[in-house]
Amino acid sequence: MLSCKDVTKLLSESMDRSLPLGKRIGVRLHLLICKFCARYERQLLLIRETARRLAATMGAPGESFGETLSVEARERTRESMKKSEKG
Amino acid sequence: MANPANLDTSVWVDRYGDYLFRYAMLRLRDRPAAEDMVQETFLAALKGRGTFSGDSSEATWLVGILKHKIADHFRRRAREAPLEEGDLGEHPDAGHMDGRGHWTTGPAEWGGNPADLYRQGEILDRFRMCLSELSPNHANAFTLREIEGLGTAEICKVLGVSETNLWVILHRARALLRRCLEARWFGTTAGKGS
Numbered sequence: 328m329l330s331c332k333d334v335t336k337l338l339s340e341s342m343d344r345s346l347p348l349g350k351r352i353g354v355r356l357h358l359l360i361c362k363f364c365a366r367y368e369r370q371l372l373l374i375r376e377t378a379r380r381l382a383a384t385m386g387a388p389g390e391s392f393g394e395t396l397s398v399e400a401r402e403r404t405r406e407s408m409k410k411s412e413k414g
Numbered sequence: 415m416a417n418p419a420n421l422d423t424s425v426w427v428d429r430y431g432d433y434l435f436r437y438a439m440l441r442l443r444d445r446p447a448a449e450d451m452v453q454e455t456f457l458a459a460l461k462g463r464g465t466f467s468g469d470s471s472e473a474t475w476l477v478g479i480l481k482h483k484i485a486d487h488f489r490r491r492a493r494e495a496p497l498e499e500g501d502l503g504e505h506p507d508a509g510h511m512d513g514r515g516h517w518t519t520g521p522a523e524w525g526g527n528p529a530d531l532y533r534q535g536e537i538l539d540r541f542r543m544c545l546s547e548l549s550p551n552h553a554n555a556f557t558l559r560e561i562e563g564l565g566t567a568e569i570c571k572v573l574g575v576s577e578t579n580l581w582v583i584l585h586r587a588r589a590l591l592r593r594c595l596e597a598r599w600f601g602t603t604a605g606k607g608s
Contacts, residue, residue: 330511330515330516331511331516332505332507332508332511332516333515335505335507335585335589336505336582336585339581339584339585339588340581340585342584342588343559343566343580343584344566344581361517362520363517363520363521364517364520366520366521366523370592370595371588371592373524374588374591374592374595375560377532377537377538377541378541378556378560378561379560379563380532380538381538381541381542381561382440382561382562382563384538385433385437385440386433386436387433388429388430388433388473390433393436394435394436394439394445395431395432395435396427396431396432396449396452397445397449400435400452400453401427401431403449403453404427404431404449404452404453404456405427407453407457408423408426408427408456408457408460411460412423412460
Protein backbone atom coordinates (compact mmCIF):
# COMPACT_ATOMS: atom_id res chain seq x y z
CA MET A 328 0.00 0.00 0.00
CA LEU A 329 1.44 3.35 -1.02
CA SER A 330 1.67 6.12 1.57
CA CYS A 331 0.52 9.68 0.91
CA LYS A 332 4.19 10.62 0.84
CA ASP A 333 4.80 8.12 -1.97
CA VAL A 334 1.67 9.18 -3.82
CA THR A 335 2.42 12.92 -3.78
CA LYS A 336 5.86 12.14 -5.24
CA LEU A 337 4.39 9.86 -7.90
CA LEU A 338 1.69 12.37 -8.80
CA SER A 339 4.36 14.94 -9.54
CA GLU A 340 6.47 12.36 -11.39
CA SER A 341 3.50 11.38 -13.55
CA MET A 342 3.47 14.94 -14.86
CA ASP A 343 7.02 14.46 -16.16
CA ARG A 344 7.04 10.87 -17.41
CA SER A 345 4.66 8.04 -17.86
CA LEU A 346 4.72 5.86 -14.74
CA PRO A 347 5.17 2.09 -14.90
CA LEU A 348 1.80 0.34 -14.89
CA GLY A 349 2.10 -1.06 -11.36
CA LYS A 350 2.75 2.37 -9.88
CA ARG A 351 0.00 3.92 -11.95
CA ILE A 352 -2.52 1.43 -10.59
CA GLY A 353 -1.22 1.91 -7.05
CA VAL A 354 -1.69 5.66 -7.32
CA ARG A 355 -5.21 5.37 -8.77
CA LEU A 356 -6.29 2.95 -6.02
CA HIS A 357 -4.90 5.27 -3.37
CA LEU A 358 -6.73 8.26 -4.85
CA LEU A 359 -10.03 6.37 -4.61
CA ILE A 360 -9.76 6.19 -0.86
CA CYS A 361 -7.70 9.29 0.03
CA LYS A 362 -9.48 12.60 -0.48
CA PHE A 363 -6.39 14.58 0.54
CA CYS A 364 -4.22 13.09 -2.17
CA ALA A 365 -7.07 13.45 -4.67
CA ARG A 366 -7.20 17.13 -3.73
CA TYR A 367 -3.43 17.35 -3.98
CA GLU A 368 -3.62 16.05 -7.53
CA ARG A 369 -6.26 18.63 -8.52
CA GLN A 370 -4.11 21.37 -7.04
CA LEU A 371 -0.99 20.24 -8.89
CA LEU A 372 -2.98 20.33 -12.12
CA LEU A 373 -4.20 23.81 -11.28
CA ILE A 374 -0.59 24.85 -10.70
CA ARG A 375 0.37 23.50 -14.12
CA GLU A 376 -2.55 25.33 -15.72
CA THR A 377 -1.63 28.56 -13.95
CA ALA A 378 1.97 28.35 -15.18
CA ARG A 379 0.68 27.93 -18.74
CA ARG A 380 -1.63 30.91 -18.38
CA LEU A 381 1.28 32.93 -17.11
CA ALA A 382 3.33 31.98 -20.17
CA ALA A 383 0.41 32.96 -22.39
CA THR A 384 -0.13 36.40 -20.85
CA MET A 385 2.77 37.76 -22.86
CA GLY A 386 0.64 40.14 -24.85
CA ALA A 387 1.60 41.19 -28.34
CA PRO A 388 4.69 43.12 -29.38
CA GLY A 389 3.97 46.81 -28.95
CA GLU A 390 1.36 46.14 -26.30
CA SER A 391 2.36 47.76 -23.06
CA PHE A 392 1.47 46.24 -19.74
CA GLY A 393 3.40 44.91 -16.81
CA GLU A 394 7.10 45.46 -16.62
CA THR A 395 9.00 47.39 -19.27
CA LEU A 396 12.65 47.85 -20.12
CA SER A 397 14.21 50.64 -18.09
CA VAL A 398 15.16 53.84 -19.91
CA GLU A 399 18.83 53.08 -19.28
CA ALA A 400 18.60 49.56 -20.68
CA ARG A 401 16.79 50.88 -23.73
CA GLU A 402 19.52 53.47 -24.37
CA ARG A 403 22.32 51.02 -23.69
CA THR A 404 20.81 48.52 -26.10
CA ARG A 405 20.38 51.13 -28.84
CA GLU A 406 23.97 52.32 -28.39
CA SER A 407 25.39 48.82 -28.50
CA MET A 408 23.43 48.09 -31.66
CA LYS A 409 24.75 51.25 -33.33
CA LYS A 410 28.29 50.34 -32.35
CA SER A 411 27.89 46.85 -33.67
CA GLU A 412 26.52 48.16 -36.99
CA LYS A 413 29.58 50.40 -37.41
CA GLY A 414 32.03 47.73 -36.30
CA MET B 415 25.91 42.43 -46.11
CA ALA B 416 22.52 42.67 -47.73
CA ASN B 417 19.82 43.67 -45.34
CA PRO B 418 16.54 42.01 -46.28
CA ALA B 419 14.29 44.92 -47.16
CA ASN B 420 11.66 43.97 -44.60
CA LEU B 421 14.03 44.24 -41.63
CA ASP B 422 14.17 47.75 -40.22
CA THR B 423 16.52 47.25 -37.32
CA SER B 424 16.28 50.84 -36.11
CA VAL B 425 12.78 50.25 -34.73
CA TRP B 426 13.53 46.92 -33.04
CA VAL B 427 14.07 48.28 -29.54
CA ASP B 428 10.85 50.30 -29.60
CA ARG B 429 8.80 47.64 -31.26
CA TYR B 430 10.02 44.48 -29.55
CA GLY B 431 12.07 45.60 -26.54
CA ASP B 432 9.33 45.40 -23.91
CA TYR B 433 7.88 42.26 -25.42
CA LEU B 434 11.18 40.42 -25.23
CA PHE B 435 11.82 41.86 -21.79
CA ARG B 436 8.50 40.52 -20.45
CA TYR B 437 9.36 37.14 -21.89
CA ALA B 438 12.79 37.12 -20.24
CA MET B 439 11.54 38.55 -16.92
CA LEU B 440 8.96 35.81 -16.48
CA ARG B 441 11.66 33.19 -16.90
CA LEU B 442 14.60 34.80 -15.13
CA ARG B 443 12.87 36.82 -12.39
CA ASP B 444 15.91 39.14 -12.42
CA ARG B 445 15.70 42.57 -14.07
CA PRO B 446 19.41 43.16 -14.86
CA ALA B 447 19.75 39.64 -16.27
CA ALA B 448 16.57 40.01 -18.34
CA GLU B 449 17.73 43.37 -19.71
CA ASP B 450 21.08 41.85 -20.67
CA MET B 451 19.32 38.99 -22.45
CA VAL B 452 17.27 41.46 -24.50
CA GLN B 453 20.38 43.39 -25.50
CA GLU B 454 22.23 40.19 -26.40
CA THR B 455 19.25 39.04 -28.44
CA PHE B 456 19.19 42.20 -30.53
CA LEU B 457 22.95 42.06 -31.09
CA ALA B 458 22.80 38.43 -32.14
CA ALA B 459 19.84 39.23 -34.41
CA LEU B 460 21.77 42.07 -36.07
CA LYS B 461 24.67 39.75 -36.72
CA GLY B 462 22.46 36.95 -37.93
CA ARG B 463 19.87 38.90 -39.82
CA GLY B 464 20.97 37.22 -43.03
CA THR B 465 19.43 34.05 -41.63
CA PHE B 466 16.00 35.61 -41.14
CA SER B 467 13.94 33.73 -43.69
CA GLY B 468 10.70 35.64 -43.40
CA ASP B 469 8.84 32.35 -42.87
CA SER B 470 8.03 33.44 -39.34
CA SER B 471 7.28 36.89 -38.03
CA GLU B 472 10.12 39.07 -36.84
CA ALA B 473 8.79 38.75 -33.28
CA THR B 474 8.82 34.94 -33.41
CA TRP B 475 12.32 34.96 -34.85
CA LEU B 476 13.57 37.26 -32.09
CA VAL B 477 11.91 35.16 -29.38
CA GLY B 478 13.64 32.11 -30.85
CA ILE B 479 17.01 33.81 -30.39
CA LEU B 480 16.06 34.92 -26.89
CA LYS B 481 15.10 31.35 -25.92
CA HIS B 482 18.64 30.21 -26.74
CA LYS B 483 20.13 33.07 -24.75
CA ILE B 484 17.96 32.17 -21.77
CA ALA B 485 18.93 28.50 -21.96
CA ASP B 486 22.61 29.56 -22.02
CA HIS B 487 21.98 31.72 -19.00
CA PHE B 488 20.41 28.81 -17.10
CA ARG B 489 23.33 26.60 -18.10
CA ARG B 490 25.84 29.15 -16.75
CA ARG B 491 23.89 29.56 -13.53
CA ALA B 492 23.68 25.81 -13.04
CA ARG B 493 27.46 25.57 -13.36
CA GLU B 494 28.00 28.40 -10.88
CA ALA B 495 25.43 27.18 -8.36
CA PRO B 496 25.11 23.39 -8.54
CA LEU B 497 22.46 21.48 -6.62
CA GLU B 498 22.34 22.10 -2.92
CA GLU B 499 21.42 19.72 -0.16
CA GLY B 500 18.11 21.52 0.34
CA ASP B 501 17.10 21.08 -3.28
CA LEU B 502 16.80 17.33 -2.78
CA GLY B 503 16.11 17.30 0.95
CA GLU B 504 13.10 16.60 3.10
CA HIS B 505 9.62 16.46 1.58
CA PRO B 506 8.12 19.96 1.98
CA ASP B 507 4.94 18.43 3.41
CA ALA B 508 6.74 16.09 5.82
CA GLY B 509 5.68 18.22 8.77
CA HIS B 510 2.06 17.53 7.87
CA MET B 511 2.44 13.77 7.64
CA ASP B 512 2.77 11.08 10.29
CA GLY B 513 5.61 8.57 10.64
CA ARG B 514 3.98 6.27 8.11
CA GLY B 515 3.80 9.02 5.52
CA HIS B 516 0.08 9.72 5.72
CA TRP B 517 -1.42 13.20 5.92
CA THR B 518 -2.15 14.50 9.41
CA THR B 519 -3.27 17.89 8.10
CA GLY B 520 -4.05 17.42 4.46
CA PRO B 521 -4.26 20.02 1.70
CA ALA B 522 -7.06 22.53 2.31
CA GLU B 523 -10.05 22.78 -0.02
CA TRP B 524 -9.18 25.74 -2.28
CA GLY B 525 -12.73 26.21 -3.37
CA GLY B 526 -13.87 28.38 -6.19
CA ASN B 527 -13.95 27.51 -9.81
CA PRO B 528 -10.58 27.81 -11.56
CA ALA B 529 -12.08 29.87 -14.39
CA ASP B 530 -13.24 32.45 -11.84
CA LEU B 531 -9.80 32.46 -10.29
CA TYR B 532 -8.18 33.47 -13.54
CA ARG B 533 -10.68 36.22 -14.12
CA GLN B 534 -9.15 37.75 -11.06
CA GLY B 535 -5.72 38.15 -12.63
CA GLU B 536 -4.34 38.53 -9.15
CA ILE B 537 -3.72 34.81 -8.83
CA LEU B 538 -1.05 35.15 -11.51
CA ASP B 539 0.75 37.80 -9.44
CA ARG B 540 0.62 35.62 -6.34
CA PHE B 541 1.89 32.73 -8.36
CA ARG B 542 4.89 34.73 -9.57
CA MET B 543 5.57 35.83 -6.04
CA CYS B 544 5.55 32.23 -4.81
CA LEU B 545 7.76 31.16 -7.70
CA SER B 546 10.31 33.84 -6.90
CA GLU B 547 10.49 32.59 -3.31
CA LEU B 548 11.68 29.13 -4.32
CA SER B 549 15.39 28.33 -4.33
CA PRO B 550 16.97 29.15 -7.71
CA ASN B 551 17.32 25.48 -8.62
CA HIS B 552 13.68 24.73 -7.81
CA ALA B 553 12.40 27.82 -9.59
CA ASN B 554 14.57 27.29 -12.67
CA ALA B 555 13.60 23.65 -13.06
CA PHE B 556 9.90 24.46 -12.65
CA THR B 557 10.13 27.38 -15.08
CA LEU B 558 11.83 25.34 -17.78
CA ARG B 559 9.31 22.54 -17.38
CA GLU B 560 6.00 24.38 -16.94
CA ILE B 561 6.48 27.86 -18.36
CA GLU B 562 8.98 27.15 -21.11
CA GLY B 563 7.44 23.71 -21.67
CA LEU B 564 10.69 21.80 -22.22
CA GLY B 565 10.90 18.03 -21.90
CA THR B 566 12.75 16.52 -18.96
CA ALA B 567 15.68 15.20 -21.03
CA GLU B 568 16.40 18.69 -22.33
CA ILE B 569 16.11 20.25 -18.88
CA CYS B 570 18.56 17.70 -17.48
CA LYS B 571 21.08 18.81 -20.09
CA VAL B 572 20.58 22.50 -19.36
CA LEU B 573 20.74 22.11 -15.58
CA GLY B 574 23.31 19.32 -15.56
CA VAL B 575 21.28 17.00 -13.31
CA SER B 576 20.20 13.38 -13.62
CA GLU B 577 16.62 12.61 -14.54
CA THR B 578 15.98 11.04 -11.13
CA ASN B 579 17.17 14.20 -9.41
CA LEU B 580 15.10 16.36 -11.73
CA TRP B 581 11.93 14.46 -10.75
CA VAL B 582 12.75 15.08 -7.11
CA ILE B 583 13.45 18.76 -7.72
CA LEU B 584 10.20 19.23 -9.65
CA HIS B 585 8.27 17.39 -6.94
CA ARG B 586 9.79 19.68 -4.29
CA ALA B 587 9.11 22.77 -6.38
CA ARG B 588 5.45 21.87 -6.97
CA ALA B 589 4.91 20.95 -3.33
CA LEU B 590 6.44 24.25 -2.18
CA LEU B 591 4.40 26.25 -4.69
CA ARG B 592 1.27 24.47 -3.51
CA ARG B 593 2.04 25.32 0.11
CA CYS B 594 2.79 28.93 -0.77
CA LEU B 595 -0.39 29.35 -2.81
CA GLU B 596 -2.45 27.76 -0.10
CA ALA B 597 -1.06 30.19 2.45
CA ARG B 598 -0.87 33.30 0.28
CA TRP B 599 -3.88 33.06 -1.90
CA PHE B 600 -6.41 30.58 -0.71
CA GLY B 601 -5.63 31.20 2.94
CA THR B 602 -6.38 34.89 2.55
CA THR B 603 -9.42 34.60 0.31
CA ALA B 604 -11.13 31.83 2.26
CA GLY B 605 -12.44 34.37 4.74
CA LYS B 606 -13.90 36.44 1.93
CA GLY B 607 -16.11 33.58 0.84
CA SER B 608 -14.84 33.51 -2.72
